[in-house]
Amino acid sequence: MKNIKFLIIMFCLVGALFGCQEDDYQVGEIIAPSNIQITSQIIGADASNPNGDGSGMVDFIATADNAISYQYLINGERMAAPEGKQSFVFAELGLNTYTVTAIAFGIGGISSTKSINIDVVSNFEDQEAKDLLSGGVGLNKTWYWAADKIGNIGLGPNETQPGGEHTYSQWFTSTAWHADKLCMYDAEFVFTQPTEGDLLYEQTVGSAYTPGDFAASIGVDGDTCHGEDVAPSLFGVKSVTMIPSSSNATVAGGYRGTTMSISDNGFMSWYVGVSKLEIIKVTATTLFVRMTDSAIPGNAWYCKYQTEKPVQ
Incomplete structure (x- = not known):
């Protein structure tokens, strides 16, 4: 009986203690800018x-x-x-x-x-890049991940670094057929140039790969592939405009100086919420690009593509 009375007294004391506290949550006066x-x-x-x-x-x-x-x-x-x-x-x-x-x-x-x-x-134009990507006026060309090459994905700092580390994948360089990215390597991308200067782009096969930090920012699983439910702009024909590159890496890294701007939030399988891919180098058979991460602008991603379909 004494124990029961003791518990009742303690319960009342605790209730009284918390009952005396008042909520003091204030967000301040809401004023429109x-x-x-x-x-x-x-x-x-x-x-x-x-x-x-x-x-x-x-x-x-x-x-x-x-x-x-x-x-x-x-x-x-x-x-x-x-x-x-x-x-x-x-x-x-x-x-x-x-x-x-x-x-x-x-x-x-x-x-x-x-x-x-x-x-x-x-007045900016890069007709040569459009021709290299599409094969020329009236033609189209299919591109693939350079999955069989080291560094098909890379990560480095976006901000200027004293030793030039912001111009390459200082933090991470993938192996060929990188184990946690196998789900994305079947992607196919088609560039078409129906008339001179009119460049179209479409991802026809594959998925959207979402690296961890960006995936967390949109509330989905990271370091894996997703479909249109996560990346609504994954498929569909989009237009491509060539614009002058303005990043510090272009100046310091000796890049081409051209950035692909893909309409309708388009991207090339690597999904980080950006549609501007800075061209480092493009030839008739290879494409090497750089882009920032919309969730962490201090991150720069590097992606390699090729016209030869890789075989594991």
Whole structure:
């Protein structure tokens, strides 16, 4: 009986203790961002060339009152810009008018937007790369993972490193037929050039491989293959635009200087949420590209493809 009374007393004391505590959770006053300003700098613009130097490159800065982060919506592509800064390459040839929208986010996720129009000229073209990828005007060419080659997948730092380590796969270089990537090696990719300069792309066979960190960011299993349920843009014909590369690695690594921009969020089996593949080297039979990771922009991935179907 004494033990029971003791337990009852302790229970009451504990209940009284926690009953005296008050919840003190505050998120602060939710105020929508206001006074959004967007400034733009067209690269190479001057009195003689008010719409730029033909590279199509533009730097944007967005500011707003009560904003804690930003995004941009440009040409249907939504891009995170935590500090309001973003660079973009407008690749449509000639002088064109584009609408750029900045989205400012405040406490609690409330947002406000502002749009501007900008006139940009682009003269960049890489017809040789289009011909190498497709076989030429009126032709098409099928590409495969270079699964039988060392380094068909690589990983390195994206930021500039003092010894040039940001220009190659310093952190990881795959073996041929890398054991945990076998599920992706049956992929097939077709480039077609129906008319001069009009390059189309389609992944016709295979899956989307999601490396661990990116997979975690979208809530799926990592280091394995997925289908359209995870990567809706896996299949379907997409257009390819060649734009000038702007990364530090291009300058320091002696890359080609051309980046493939695939429409409709297209990608070549390696799924990290980006559709811009920086060409390191392309020949009639080999393609070596580099891309960042949208989940961890400090990561740079390297992928190798070839026109010879690999046999294990």
